[in-house]
Amino acid sequence: MPQLAISVSDLSKKYDTGFAVSHTNFEVPLGTICGFVGPNGAGKTTTIRMLLGLITPTGGKGEILGEPITSPEKYLSRVGAMIEGPAFYPALSGAENLKVLATLGGFPIERVDQLLEQVGLAERGKSKYKTYSLGMKQRLGIAAALLPNPKLLILDEPTNGLDPEGIQEIRQLLRKLADSGTTVFVSSHLLSELELISEYLVMLRKGEIVFAGPMQELFDAQQPYMLVKTANPSDLEKVISLAVSAGHKAHIRDGVAHIEGPAEWAGELNRLAFGAGILLTQLSPQLPNLEETFFEMTGSQK
């Protein structure tokens, strides 16, 4: 049995305009939830398409569930996927759309009703797809991805168009699937959601990998920091000077001083500020979250 759900090495896709994906290397262990993040145009969807055999790589190699991506017929029966949002036949009902895919893949037709129930579409299964809201379309896409009872689930922006309750349901569903042994590879712009559920992370920028590994490893490499506010806003610059003099990086963003340093240093900063006659109204140590780390590592604008 392979220990890796996904493994790619030097995987590239080059178009006339340049590399969409350039020499990427990453691995996703079995049974984990792996977030796949990157700014728009970073190459996430191109990578997913290569993993699913929809486009041919121009270089490198990859394996899914121990099988080479050059032979998708060897692994796709164990893979569920939703790529670039849901795509179905508008004139068919949700159930009929799933039956088309179940028939094609040789999966039991009875699974269709179970899956519609699982994603909360049981009551609208007989309605035509064209009458569905964006959230319902998204749910149907997830149901289609679950048809093969997959060992590996690849989802591209699964929470697009879902309301907060729907997002929470999908999060719980993915957690449940991972707990039952399904590997989930999920790309999303909702970084806070990924942070809540992912154990692994692959971060892409301009077609290149900037981080691939356990989420904790990413946070461990990031500096903790403090958010500081003063009673008199003009004192913020003085606080920055105090922090820089003490050897800490600091800057002001949106009227709040961001000062790098461990939580234990907060007391010392408070003492320095008090000594300089500055009254602090907020001094809160923070650990970097995925969103901030993402912006820092990808160089994207917040």
Next chain:
Amino acid sequence: MISSIARIFFAEWRKLRRPTLLLGTIGAVSFFSVLVSSLLFLLIDSPQGNGDRGVKITREMLALPSGATQSFSSIGNLLGIIALCVFAAQTAQEYSLGTLRNLLVRQPGRIRLLIGKLASMKVFAIVMTIVSAILSIGVSYALAGGKNVDTSLWFNSDGRLEIAKTLLNVYISILGFGIIGMALGILLRSPISSISIGVLWLLIVENIVGAVKSSTLEWLPGNQLGTVATGGSEIITYTHALSLSAIYVFVALTIATVLFTKRDVAN
């Protein structure tokens, strides 16, 4: 291999059998079949003729064993255009709706997918052919008595052979048009573009080119397929039309297969 093609066939059939498509197509086929058959008999005494492009088809001609299928065989072109539209739309919509990626994730064998889709559409063409045959022959038989057309030879052994031959020829013709439509769908990846270009070519370009230089009619694909349906004409022999149609269909299938199997599914 065979079981996966069977699965593709049935998956495709789920799409083809939806009432709007199936009943809509049968409606169009029925309309043209009844219209052409009725005109053939109702205008039998008209000095402007009762056949294609003013051709006069007499009572004596209609009394032959081939009389029962006279109208059915002349509908071949119209049925072909309907098949072209259905095959083109069914193929191109997989690209325009983005559903091709779902199909390929569930069935990565692209040649198998194409064979299964084609097999399903072939059955759809059989349904079209049979509906048209029943209506054309039925209307012809119903109107023949009132117009003093002798039908005694229509259903004897020669007549039955004529019906079988015409059924086969019309089916081959419909299938040829359909495969060309399918190739256009794969090539252009848009139902509107593939249908409009196909119909524009068959209804307008071929007619204009044929009117300007009649010798080109021996080589134009739509005209060859139409001639196959009628079992040959005074200008084009059946063998010539069938051979040339086979070449056109082979070229269309080759282009469709290469594009479908080699092209990235990017959008």
